[in-house]
Amino acid sequence: MCDIGRVQKELKEIEKDKASGVTVSIRDNNLQMLVGTVYGPKDTPYDGGIFTVDIQLPDSYPFVPPKMRFITKVWHPNISSANGAICLDILKDNWSPALTLKTAMLSLQALLACPEPKDPQDAVVAQQYLKDHKAYVATAKQWTADYANPNKKDEKVERLAEMGFDREAIKAALTACGGRSQHLGGALNQTLS
Incomplete structure (x- = not known):
């Protein structure tokens, strides 16, 4: 069974640290169904964007990692441009119960700042990152403007x-x-x- 007390404590900790650039809130009145936001890191193609992340906590959380995927479309080697799946070691084999939702969200923010194109989730984006970096940056900026712009009318x-x-x-x-x-x-x- 998911440790609901721990989840509540983690959510309060995230709420207190508004300067971190990440948020997590409850979805559908279910503490195992969450939605997070990650602010695009400064001086990256994602700067100024707000990216929404679907978070599902399995029954055995915190002993297994949360299931996360980007809802907001992102042009990034480690994030599927088709379905938002994320390639990040702490969300798979390197998860530890000592890690928290805040740690995972901050890791997503760090991933936006430092792509790992040699361990891609999206091979097309990784190829562009490695072979035509200017085109990658331009595309990532355009996707950020199109899909993660908080000022764009929805x-x-x-x-x-x-x-x-x-x-x-x-x-x-x-x-x-x-x-x-x-x-x-x-x-x-x-x-x-």
């Missing part, structure tokens, strides 16, 4: 706002459901009630 938000819903309630609901439309109705109702 079509889902705009459509729901046109129906009369409050923009802040919509954004809170989208965050609560990890941006997945199939869960938006319940999250929006919960946010508005």
Whole structure:
């Protein structure tokens, strides 16, 4: 069984350290279903972006790693551009119960800053990183602007706002459901009630 007390403690620790550049919140009122955000590191192609991460805690957490994947599309050698899967050793074989959700999220942020193209999740991106680094940087910046820009108008938000819903309630609901439309109705109702 997942150590719920530990998860609650970890979430409080992340909440206290707002300057870390990462957040984690509960999704669907389930402490094993979380959504995180990672702020793009400065002086990287991801600078200024806010990247959303789906986090699922298995029943045997913290003895096994959390299952994480990027919801926000990212152009990065160690992150699948198709499904957001992440190639990071601490999320697989090098996990230790001494590590925390905050450690994992900060590791994702560090991964954005320091790609490992020789151990890729996305071979196409890794090839571009190694063979045409300028094109890689340009593509990563463009994807950050297109998919991780917090100032870009979100079509889902705009459509729901046109129906009369409050923009802040919509954004809170989208965050609560990890941006997945199939869960938006319940999250929006919960946010508005």
